[in-house]
Amino acid sequence: MAARTLYEKIWEAHIVREEPGQPTLIYIDRHLIHEGTSPQAFAGLKAAGRKVRQPQLTFAVMDHSVSTKNRLLPVLDADALGQFEALARNCQEHGVHLFDLHSKNQGIIHIIGPELGITQPGQTIVCGDSHTSTHGAFGALAFGIGTSEIEHVLATQCLTQFKSKTMKIEINGKRPRGVTAKDFILTVIGKIGIAGGTGYVFEYTGEAVRGLSMEGRMTMCNMSIEGGARAGMVSPDETTFAYLEGRPFVPRGKEFQVAVDHWRSLATDAGAKFDETLTLHANELAPMVTWGTNPGMVTQVTDRVPDPASFGDPVDREAASRALVYMGLKPGTRIEDISLDRVFIGSCTNSRIEDLRAAAKVVAGKHVSKDLKQALVVPGSRRVKVEAETEGLDKIFRDAGFEWRDAGCSMCIGMNDDVLLSGERSASTSNRNFEGRQGKGGRTHLVSPMMAAAAAIEGHFVDIRDWKNADGAE
């Protein structure tokens, strides 16, 4: 058989029906849902008199609108409460797994899928959320869908899909100290642009990617959509299997070995062809900071805010000008001179235990700048929260002046009360710096957890590589 990519192997294994000139009907192994985009899908299902075909393949959690403050208090936001009640009712009625507000396993859907072992290599995984690409880190084909497609999956456990093109994104060399998976992916998006991956599925590879933990790989895959690709993936390897072993939904003993043998066979074959290839070397990479209103408007921390006049393309020039007006930045300003109002460490991009450890190491024994209004740490899941507390990370953060919260999407999207006020500027470990994303008029700079932590201490961006407690290879 011809050499195949991971994407092609998963695609072919999930074809339910194929007809020339038509999209392919593919089977969906895991359907993840949350309170934000699912109620209309259940309502549609009901209106058509249909049922959930495979409720046991469907997993629901409350994450987008949840308060990260005291979970034991009543929900004060009536609209959010309406969403929670609708989700609970729909799950109960159809027999769909539900992690509700009070579950010990509640958290951001893209955090809990992997940590519970619901996400596994070779699966097709969809969710009404564009950051579903996160799960591709396991060698799964995972992508975000709209509400009509949620309804379609609920009713049929399938989706009609057009096959994507493939792009190999290879990062060779060793990850430099102070440079993280977040900086890898921001560099990639900066190079290809936010529409560079439209129509493609990315596969990340190369020594620097192979050297990442599963959590780092998830950070990269998570932001594939910010480069326009619906899905990003990494071929499964020993790192993947070691992460999965022993997780609640992962097979045990002999069954695990059988699964591993299968998972290993999914990796892209030597010599498999991609439609496009992008190759980078890790030694060119540095900590990154976004300066504009999309994740492709990004530069290295040692750089300056670009002058729109320096852009060759008139469209880019105008977009940059508009972005700088919104961001309240002057061309030529040193990134390190940008001062901040709030710092947010959290989101499905960077709220896992390793993110919190790296940030805690930076802030240990120091204190948040008095110029800051707020520094917030929001663990991605309640499991992460407990793990961090067991390690004493919560104490390190609190002693340094951070607020330590309960799990949820929080200030990444600001659907709860964790928001930026108009004109405020944040350093955020999340994934989108769109206008108004963290609050109307709010100005977001995307960075890694270490960079956010150091910025919180200094009140402005700093090059984490100058700090001795930055992790990574020397």
Added chain:
Amino acid sequence: MEPFIKHTGLVAPLDRVNVDTDQMVPKQFLKFLTREGYGRVLFYDWRYLPGEKLNPDFVLNQPRYKGASVLLARANFGCGSSREHAPWGILDYGFRTILAPSYADIFYNNCFKNGILPVTLSNEQMDELFKRTEEKEGYRLTVDLEQQIVTGDNGLRYSFEVDPFRRDCLLRGLDDIGLTLVHDQHITGFEGKNLRLPVMYDPVDVKYHKQ
């Protein structure tokens, strides 16, 4: 879903690249349980000043574009979040078709599920349409999906490509789920060979799991 065959209407220009779905329907409107009513909040932060006063600087607020049903847009329209509230808002506002040089994948797909036709034209064609729209008040275009052409005055005639399957679904206003369920036998066959229900080896705090 309402079929889309041919539509003639007033054209409105939205001349900026990379318009993301957060701009179309901001997060505070993602807490409702229905598909209706998002037209009022479409482009909320651009359209309204504090107190929901119309922002006179926002193009769609200009009286000449009131009642527009054809939207001109720029590259990578609809990037970002998968929220289908974005196309719901577009449709509820009154737009039946969008003309742009490119779209983000998820948004593009979501349009077809809601009876909105996203037409892809070249940058040069879009430049021409923006120019004509701005020059002539009351500028109208006809978008014909059957013929796959956009026509306007002075002999303007642009043909466009669209996937034949999507075209057919939109022309007939077909219910996708119904279409898939025609192949129920295939799905059942696939499940017979491949279906493995999730097993919880370690009990976790989850509701409604059946072992």
